[in-house]
Amino acid sequence: MNTSAELRAAMVDGLTGDDAVTDPGWDRAARTVPRELFVGAYFLPEQGSGPTGYRVVREGEPGWLEGVYTNQTLITQLDGRTRPEEVAGGAVTGVPSSSSTLPSLVLRMWHQLGAEPGHRVLEIGTGTGYSTALGAHRLGDDHVTSVEYDPVVGRAAAAAIRAAGHSPRLVIGDGLLGDPDGGGYDRLIATCSVRHVPYPWLHQVEPGGKILVTLSGWSFGYGFALLTVTGPGEATGRFLPGHTSFMTARPHDRPPRQxxxxxxxxxxxxxxxxxxxxxxxxxxxxxxxxxxxxxxxxxxxxxxxxxxxxxxxxxxxxxxxxxxxxxxxxxxxxxxxxxxxxxxxxxxAGGPHQEGFGITVSPTGQRVWIGTEDGPGWDLPI
Ligand SMILES: C[S@@+](CC[C@H](N)C(=O)[O-])C[C@H]1O[C@@H](n2cnc3c(N)ncnc32)[C@H](O)[C@@H]1O
The missing domain is CATH 3.30.310 (TATA-Binding Protein)
Structure with missing residues (x-):
């Protein structure tokens, strides 16, 4: 049987093409941080089930560690309450509400954010803490703050991050409100999606700083944007290539209905x-x-x-x-x-993919446009 270190190295070696980790610092982080500390047990979707069913893979059972070191998203909570440790036996259904994101995506996002040693980074959506630990490894514990909405998830992440030997600042609260202790950030990375860019972020990231975030809504549409803050409450940006989606930030979820x-x-x-x-x-x-x-x-x-x-x-x-x-x-x-x-x-306009779109945020509104700022566009709900 392969050891964790061997499986980890094989996973990183297997990230090729667009997934390849080209920055030596992020490569080192990926080869060092043990993902199994963050996903003791996880849900995997069952193939071909009607409403998606999930089966639990428990720590130590055959295939568990191999699953941890497969480049896949591992779901760690359903419906904002059910954790895999609490499920006895068979398959369960539910809507994913926390996970350890696809490692190639986590690494690509850190890279796209342009986060470098010396930068102060705010992460929204600690989840399992795996991405936070990668960030802390690369940038230093005292340069990373991460906010998680769900206290149970946040506490589990804190224990896992500690076990991995890191101590970034962790906050349990609504990340859409930013850091309760204020700003001065160079970068903000969100691993949950939002219907509009929260204004506190645009005051807590310094002008010239970057925000990497997925915009979403209630119609399964996603746009993955990199914005540059141009002043307090102001930013512009473009959408990036690919097909990135993230679970919606809890306060932006569709309200419950009959x-x-x-x-x-x-x-x-x-x-x-x-x-x-x-x-x-x-x-x-x-x-x-x-x-x-x-x-x-x-x-x-x-x-x-x-x-x-x-x-x-x-x-x-x-x-x-x-x-x-x-x-x-x-x-x-x-x-x-x-x-x-x-x-x-x-x-x-030629039917471009999202990467043909851009976004302008001002203190009074947020507009997504095609091509250039004066192209066709739509206001986001704020
Ligand atoms: C996809 S998971 C995060 C993955 C994580 N970065 C990792 O690598 O394990 C999204 C997380 O965002 C959290 N979340 C949702 N809404 C939030 C909010 N308003 N503020 C902070 N965290 C939020 C969810 O509870 C969930 O744990």
Whole structure:
């Protein structure tokens, strides 16, 4: 059987191509910090189950350590309460609420952040503490502060980070409010996603400093952005290549709701193929256009329900059997009208991936645009 150090080295050696760790300092951190200290037990998704089921992999059982050193995300909490240690036997269902992120992504993010020795870094979303420990290894304990919302998760992370020999500053609280003790940061890295960039971050990162964050919403759209702070409450940035998503910061989650009843409304043919908004960038554009809506459905049969007003839109194959689609809309917000226009604007701009988008944040608003600041754009909900 391979030892932890051998498996760790093999995992880092296996990160090639876009995943390759090119910075010697981050490479050393990845080869040194033992990930198993942070994921005593974890959930793995079961293949092919309807609502995703998860099976528990427990510390010490066959395959546990190999799983720790596979380049995969390891889920460590479901529904904001269930930890793998507490599950007896079989598979469980639930929504992931904490995890140890894919190691290649963690390392890439530290690199993209441009965090270097001497920088003061604020991390939002300690999770298991693995990324925090990598940061502390590379930048020094006294240069890293990490904030975790969930006290149970935060306490487990603190113990694991200590066991790994590090002592960065750890805070349990709402990271969307920043560091309760104030700012002066050079870099901020978020490993949970947000519906808009929290203003406290834009006051706690110094002008010229960077913020790396995933923007999300309730329609499964994600945009991974690197912003430069230009002044208190101000920043500009571009979205990065790839397909990065993170669980939503808890205060930005969709509010709980009853089950949805679809009701009759006004029907018309659609101008766009509804399946467009089920694609990676299409869902992002739809979410920008209808930021308080949640999206359900699959392929061409899309359902949008606005959380704020209850307005609905749903698409269905048209009556002529010619491949066309109709939409039924109801309520004060014409959700489909907005989404359809936005998709058409995006398509007229060449239909770029998120990396063709940028963001401008000012004290009075936050706008995501295509191409350049004066291109087509949408305001984020703040
Ligand atoms: C993907 S996990 C973090 C992964 C972590 N960096 C690691 O490598 O183990 C996201 C974490 O963000 C935390 N979180 C969610 N909302 C938060 C908030 N408002 N402030 C701080 N942490 C938050 C979740 O509880 C969860 O532990």
């Amino acid at each position: 089950s949805i009843t679809l009701l009759p409304g006004d029907e018309r043919p659609t101008r766009i193929d509804p399946g467009t908004i089920a694609t990676w960038t299409g869902s992002w554009v739809a979410q920008l256009a209808a930021p308080s809506a949640e999206r359900m459905g699959a392929g061409g049969q899309q359902i949008l329900v606005d959380v704020a007003t209850g307005s609905q839109a749903r698409t269905a194959p048209g009556p002529d059997g010619d491949g066309g689609w109709t939409v039924v809309q109801r309520g004060p917000l014409r959700l489909w009208d907005r989404v359809e226009s936005a998709v058409e604007e995006w398509q007229s």
